[in-house]
Amino acid sequence: MPRLPTTRTMKTTIGGRLNDSRLRSVVAGLVAGAVVLADFWLVHRGEANLWGMRAAPPLLALAAYLILARGDRASVGLTLRPIQGLRYWSVATLVIGAAIGAIILLAGASVWLLGLEVPSPSIRPEDAPERLISMCVMAPVVEEATYRLGFCAGAVPVLKPWGTIALSGVVFGLLHILYGNPAPDNLVAGFFLGWAFFKSGSILVPVALHSLGNMCVLALWLGNWYWRHGLG
Structure with a gap:
């Protein structure tokens, strides 16, 4: 079994074998930083193909981590079943969704009280299937491979779980600033993820x-379109 890196309040299998020696920890940390910098650079230069160049850094990082971890998949999060089981994560999903929704509502109310326009994007129904694939399949797979598997798995031997969670939220928020979408929910979502x-x-x-x-x-975007064009 992989060794569990811990703080006072968190135990995790992630990074276990990467934490077996100082050399492994340092190399894994350098790989984690390189993954984030590479993705930021690709996004800055306008790389939009998630299945293209942006998929390369996390795949290379995964290969490096598996070598460092001597093939231990649990150390990099390559397990099919979550530790706590599906029931726990079904409830946790509702709680996390409610928390992020409350933050979005609070941020929107604050903007409205300041007399600023609250953004209300919409999407045409004919564009929804393409956006469904890009937003709900491609983006989650590549971004989580990059910022959780690629960054978190390598950074945790150096920063420990809570330090890694904090920094991963920051870099995930910065990513969305590069996207041109500097909403606070993206920063909060990075911490939760x-x-x-x-x-x-x-x-x-x-x-x-x-x-x-x-x-x-x-x-929500699709509902906004129907409200403006179908129900408004």
Whole structure:
């Protein structure tokens, strides 16, 4: 079994074998930083194909981590079943969704009280299938592979779980600033997704949470279109 890196309040299988020696920890940390910098650079230069160049850094990082971890998949989050089981994560998903929704409402109310225009994007029904694939399949897979598997798995031996969660939320928020979408919910979502990765021990949990969150956003955009053109 992989050794569990811990703080006072969190235990996780992620990073276990990467933490076996100082050399492994340092190399894994350098790989984690390189993954984020590479993705930022690709987004800055306008790389939009998620299945293209942006998929390369996390795949290379995964290969490096598996070598460093001597093939231990649990150390990098490549497990199918979350540690706590599906019932726990079904409830956790509702709680996380409610928390992020409350933050969005609070931010929107604050903007409205300041007399500023509250953004209300919409999407045409004919564009929804394409956006469903990009937002709810491609983006969650590639972004979680990059910022959870690629960054968190390598950074945790150096920063420990809570330090990694904090920094992963920041870099995930910065990513969305590069996208031109500097909403506070993206920063908060980054913290929750990092926590879910470490807590569950499986990359599938943050991928699923990310996909469900984007699905809710897409449904809201589609609803806005119908409100303006079909019901308004």
